[in-house]
Amino acid sequence: MSGGASTMPYWLPAIVGRKKELTVLKNLITGSRTRLVTVTGPLGVGKSRLALECFSDIAPRFPGGAYFCDFTESHDTGGPDKPVLAAVSEGWPHDRADTDWGAFKHDGGKGPRLLVLDHCETVGEPLRALVAELLASCADVNVIAFSREPLRVYGEFLFRLAPLATPPRSGSFIELAGAPSVELFLDIARAVRPEFQLNEANVRSVAGICRELDGLPLAITMAAARTKILGPNSIYAAVREDVNDLSGDSAGTFATKYADLRSATEISLCGVSARELAILSDLTVFCGSFSLSASAAVIGAAEESFHRQMESLLDKNLLLTVVRPDGELMFSMLRTTRDHLRRRRKGAGPGARSRYISYFRGLAKTAATATDEKRQQCREQLVQSREDVIQVCRMLIDLADHSRAVGTLHLLRDCSRNVLHTRDERGILDEVLRRGSLTDAERARALRLLGEIESAGDPDLAHRRVLDALAISTGLPDADEVARCHSLLGRVALVRGDLRGAEVCLSRATSSVSATKSYRHALEDLAQVHLYAHNAHMAQVLGERALRANLDAGDRPGGALSLFVLAEVAADAGEVERARELLSRALSLLSWPEDREEVIIGLELLAVVLARTSKTVEQWRQTAKVLAAIADAHHDDEHPVPSRRRERINELADKAKQVIGLSGFKEERDAGMLSTPVEVFAEALSRLLLEHDRSASSQRCHAPLTDREFEVAKLVSQGLTNREIGRELGIAEWTVVNHLRKIMKKLDCSSRVFVAKWVLDTD
DSSP, rough: OSSOOOOOOOOOOOOOOOHHHHHHHHHHHHHSSSOEEEEEETSSSSHHHHHHHHHHHGGGGTOOEEEEEEEEGGOOSHHHHHHHHHGGGGGSSSSOOSHHHHHHOOOOOOEEEEEEEEGGGGGOHHHHHHHHHHHHHHHTEEEEEEEOOOOTTTEEEEOOOOOOOOOOOSOHHHHHTTTHHHHHHHHHHHOOOOEEEEEEETTHHHHHHHHHTOOHHHHHHHHHGGGGGHHHHHHHHHHHHOGGGOOOOOGGGGSSSSSSSHHHHHTTTTTTHHHHHHHHHHHOOOOOBBHHHHHHHHHTOHHHHHHHHHHHHHTTTSSEEEETTSSEEEEEOOHHHHHHHHSSSSSSHHHHHHHHHHHHHHHHHHHOOOOOOHHHHHHHHHHHHHHHHHHHHHHHHHTHHHHHHHHHHHHHHOOOSSSSSSSHHHHHHHHHHHHOOOHHHHHHHHHHHHHHHTTTHHHHHHHHHHHHEEEEEEESSSSHHHHHHHHHHHHHHHHHHHHHHOOOHHHHHHOOOOSSHHHHHHHHHHHHHHHHTTTTTHHHHHHHHHHHHHHHOOOOHHHHHHHHHHHHHHHTTTTTHHHHHHHHHHHOOOOTTTTTTHHHHHHHHHHHHHHHHOOOHHHHHHHHHHHHHHHHHHTTSSSSOOOOHHHHHHHHHHHHHHHHHHHHHHHHHHHHHSOHHHHHHHHHHHHHHHHHHHHHHHHHHHHTTTTHHHHHHHHHHOOOOHHHHHHHHTSSSSHHHHHHHHHHHHHTOOOOOHHHHHHHHHH
């Protein structure tokens, strides 16, 4: 190389999963005015590998010379500049004797020069001063530094190198195998065991290993090297037991320079102050990512000093950042660091654990009692912190504070039914009831919550649970809890198809207390009872009462459920545009995934409305897309679906398959799964509006009848009975009778014969 030397130490295999980072890095140093780029990242993230790859690729673009300097082996044998000078001069041409900085500075004029420095954290301040001096005195020198911390030189551009992307928790073989972290595992495994194959039997274990190791290349390399003597399932089990127990045994080309992951993690903590280490240890209480406000609440420190310490930990790459879709910055810690600190320093102290519990309980209380924007923000935080919420409940049980454990679940249920999975709620409540030490009021509340959880999947068990809760509550001075039990018994009866029993229980629930969530839910369910009983007027009245009560209370999901009832009343009456407006309004009140269950219920109703109005193959394709979104949402949701709703959706799916064929249904299913349920919801509503606009002119042809009334009249003209018309249109026979009465009144007809004649004359 003209004017300089390349000191690439050895041949390297292909780099995995860093194509994008490599491109960005090369463009930064060659295509802009940036002269100093510092690549930072946690120990083991692959900085050295990227440094070598980057140097190999871009060295030819620097005619003045390219120098690669690795400070790993440098030793300070003299003044502070000695190790830096010795390391940098490794790249100096061997036929030159004047290997000093004065000569280097005056050796320009042949074109831009590049200096790539690796393991800069081992040199520290001397290197910082040297780089600053070089950039100031040599306009042709460009520097790429690889370090666990920034150099803190003026003009420095920070490039944070994140761990490799990990596979999703669920997905196809291709989705799991295509993750960069899995690709790296496969490369290492084949290096030590050439016959190793990734297949359906082991891909989930390999994916689990990569997730447990946070996509950290060093840790994945150590884990994959174990395939020499262990299978992926055994490695996965070992990693879950102790993530830091991985050793750095030789893997040929992929040998690591650390004895084991524990010693590597210990090295990464060198240079951390006692206060920073205490903060880091307290932050291990979090299960996953956390916000700055959450961490401040747990640490309990003054804001200014705490922010400086968090910045320092971020600079040392002991904390990582994650940007949420809404732009909010979240912090996280590698599991290797978290587990090491938990074992070394016993993790978070008692004070931090207590503040952690208080923080999430406060969040749940605000989400359950606040209104509008504040409520929504807290609900979003709780859903995103699901594992932390579960841990809070477990901590309270371990502290024998069963009352607050049940109270926390109660608050969570009041703000959303989607914060925790059913299995987690059930497990916590079962453990609380098993351990005892509850008052009668607390036991009644726990039993009622269990009944609520079981109401959709096992209504018989739910019925027994709630009856037990009611028996205890009846003897207590708590009218609200009694009303909650009656409300829930009514819902269970509704799920079981016992409309009369549901009406009795729900009427009791709405007769006493009028300011609680159970009252509002009882109104919604009572409206549903009347809807199923074909009493549209009462369903409308109760639905509107429930809507007002929910909106007055700031309960947006509850308001959406009330609107769904009103939309179904409108759909049954053939008022498609009115149903669409109500569904659109309901959608505006919901958020995904915080309101998962409510969105699914709305999608199911939308599918029913679409099916009733679908006449062409294209319209049925849109219906199939909505059905696919419902199925996909249910697949990721552990809340059981009541049999009535499940049967209705299955019937619609069968009808869609008949109209568009199995292949067409599969196409729409695949398309529906590419979007979120909320996006599918919005698209289907817009399509429904277009169809309504297209049919507006046809409405003038059969005025004064509505679309649904004209459909009924046409079927009357074809000789169908009321029952047959109801079956054809998917509505109740009693609804057909009501439509026919309106038709005769509008047309001034006295019999079905005159209705048929009017249709023939009009159509």
